[in-house]
Amino acid sequence: MSVSNGFLPCEDSSTVFTELKETFPSYASEKLKTMELMEGSQGVVKVIERFGKVFAPVVFDMNRNIDKINAKYKTDEQIFEYIEDMVLAEKRNDGMLVTDALQWLRRALHFISRLFHHILDNHDHGSISSDLTPLLKRAYSETLEPYHGWLGTQLFNVMSKFAPTIHCLYYTLALDKHNKVEHVIRDMRILTEKIESCVEKLKKFYEDNNLETHYRA
Known part of the structure; x- marks a missing residue:
């Protein structure tokens, strides 16, 4: 039996992903509900915290x-029920706070999804390598690197050197249990x-709305 977030509730196969009650809005929906998107993003942060303190800059x-998006949402939860409406309302008022925050949040989520994609690909092809660093660097080059200046790139390079091994990552994502790799892979894929x-x-x-900016942080 599955639960609403798509993950399996069986206790002996639980992973850090199973603990997430939050889910992301459906892509098929016309617009994305702000609260669902923020809860889903907060759930991702909880997963990334399991990667260790070296990922603290990403979490922060x-x-x-x-927090920026939630603060704006709470000013009028009815008008800002959908994230697109919030951004367009800000655009009409020549604002950039939420638009910029959502852009960087999206980029971070893109980085994480690409990292997960490469971890899954590494597993699916039966790689015996346990080095997470090359996968981190590949995901970074595909997502965040074009928007980072020299300092941001150097910070990432340092961070990647202290990343856990893939085997250690599987262990912590399995809630410190051995022999649960397939459960981690299953939930990570979802x-x-x-x-x-x-x-x-x-x-x-x-x-579509000419909102993307390309300055380097």
């Missing part, structure tokens, strides 16, 4: 952008699909 940045669909929808929304 995501939480900061989530979450990756959810993130990717929302990232794709938000990217198209920004392109």
Whole structure:
């Protein structure tokens, strides 16, 4: 039996993903519900916290952008029920706070989904390598690197050197249990699909409304 978030509730096969009650809005929906998107993003942050303290900058940045969006949402939860409406309302008033926060949150989610994608691909092809660093660098080059200046790139390079091994990552994502790799892979695959669909929808929304900025942070 499955639960509403798509993950399996069986206790002996639970992973850090199973603990997430939050889910991302459906890609098929016309617009994305702000609260669902923020709860889904907060759930991703909880997963990334399991990667270790070395990922603290990623966690901090995501939480900061989530807080900015949540603060605006709480000013009028009815008008800002959908994230697209919030961004367009800000655009009409020549604002950029939420638009910028959502852009960077989307980019962070894109980075994480690409990292998960490469971990899954590594597993599916039976790789015996346990080095997470090359997968991190590949995901970074595909997502965040074009928007980072020299300092941001150097920070990432340092961070990647202290990343856990893939085997250690499986262990911590399995809630410190051995022999649960397949359960981690199963749940990671579900979450990756959810993130990717929302990232794709938000990217198209920004392109269609000429909202994307390309300055380096």
